[in-house]
């Protein structure tokens with residue numbers, strides 16, 4: 001199966017763009033979860049910035065082991081106002097991660 005990473009990253013960016021202005025001081029991030037060539041979930045940064053996009057995309061999934069995550073910003077690794085997103089990525093057994101540098105328009 002040929003996987004078009006740019007296609008799924010573009011979907012994630014479209015989500016981020018639709019959510020512009022809703023995330024307070026946090027960047028507007030979009031996330032798409034793909035398994036076997038099918039989008040099985042997506043998420044955006046919540047109003048005022050928490051929870052983060054990756055958490056919103058993954059938390060509702062019961063079984064996404066082996067899926068790939070496409071997100072518009074590198075997942076956070078620190079405790080801030082939310083737990084680090086890498087925790088749920090590991091817990092859900094995500095197999096691949098694709099990201100691209102955040103475009104300036106998504107940062108306030």
Ligand SMILES: [Zn+2]
Pocket residue numbers: 052053054075076083084085086
């Ligand atoms: Zn995060």
